[in-house]
Amino acid sequence: MAVLVTGGAGYIGSHTVAALLDRDEEIVVLDNLQQGHKEALLGGKLYVGDLRDDEVLDRIFTENTIDAVIHFAANSLVGESMKQPGKYYHNNVYGTLCLLEKMNEYGVKKIVFSSTAATYGEPEQVPIDEYDRTQPTNAYGETKLAMEKMMHWFDTAHGIKFIALRYFNAAGAHENGKIGEDHQPETHLVPIVLEAALGKRPHISVFGDDYDTPDGTCIRDYIHVSDLADAHVLAVDRLRTGADSAVYNLGNGQGFSVKEVIGIARTVTGEAIPAIIEPRRAGDPAVLVASSQRARTELGWEPRRSELEHIIKSAWNWHTSHPDGYGDSM
Incomplete structure (x- = not known):
């Protein structure tokens, strides 16, 4: 079957x-x-x-x-x-x-x-x-x-x-290093931040830093x-x-802000990753986090790789070995 x-x-x-x-x-x-x-x-x-x-x-x-x-x-x-x-x-x-x-x-x-x-x-x-x-x-x-x-x-x-x-x-990439994220165009925050770390973008845009969140930037579930x-x-x-x-x-039980993602990416990559604050985008809620309690109870699902640093490090490992995605694999 x-x-x-x-x-x-x-x-x-x-x-x-x-x-x-x-x-x-x-x-x-x-x-x-x-x-x-x-x-x-x-x-x-x-x-x-x-x-x-x-x-x-x-x-x-x-x-x-x-x-x-x-x-x-x-x-x-x-x-x-x-x-x-x-x-x-x-x-x-x-x-x-x-x-x-x-x-x-x-x-x-x-x-x-x-x-x-x-x-x-x-x-x-x-x-x-x-x-x-x-x-x-x-x-x-x-x-x-x-x-x-x-x-x-x-x-x-x-x-x-x-x-x-x-x-x-x-977000992230497989631990075997063979598969990862390659979208054209890329719209997801983590790979966009890593593209900036690789010098493929001049900077990362942060859309709004005046939200009602601890650091003023949007919080999302990764x-x-x-x-x-x-x-x-x-x-x-x-x-x-x-x-x-x-x-x-499905959620990891907590959200991460845009600034947190950028900060961890700077630590993982050792790159400066310039960030520019831009106006809010229409329709962006301050916080989007999903409860996964039902999935944990009924499916027996338990996210094992939920640390933001682990997620970004796995993605960075893949992007550095595949700087042009699957089009230029090393």
Whole structure:
């Protein structure tokens, strides 16, 4: 029996493939390589194609005995989603519809979904829990929420059980040094800070230093990518036991400010990393931290790499050995 990982050549997907390989799982990967990299795959059987391609999905489900699906494939840039919402609905929502219909056709009844805490929008409380209001403030979060709701109705109608995992910021790189974060364009804070340390950026921009936080900068929840990968594997295990559908937040239990991230990066890299204070960005909440208590209790998930220094050090090790990402691996 195989696990199908859609978007498995991407950042979190490739780390999840690595975690599955550690358990000797049979793995099938579907990725259109729009953001993914063949070099990020340490194993598994790769199909290069799109979720919306009926022929590719038929090949996957007929050529392999799929037991469960882990679904990462999606566009995920918030800013782009506000300019091109149609692209996000077509790729994210329609792509998921194609996948769920094909799963139903072939009798595959388990799916773990890489969702996002952007489904909550502006938080009502901190830390955020799974029962808080979901009111996304961008098209990306709205499409992810629509995908969750679609899974609910496929469960109701067809018995396809799902676990949706909501989280904010993945960071870091695998301890083996072979896989890490390579996005074009890069929008995540940790790799952007490290690009400044490498001299690939003149400075790091800090958007606002007058928030109601201890140091005035925004606080966010950062989780080591391998801890996120472990959670996806545990969710597959839970569905295999016959568990009902569920939604879980993933967080490390504390948030880190922008200044804290930059400060630790300076310590880890030994570089000055110039920072420039710029005006706030519209819609940036002061604090976004998710409670993961339910995931800890029901999935047995325990983040083991939650120290910020460890997260940044692992990312730095990868970026220094891959200064141009997978395009120039050493």
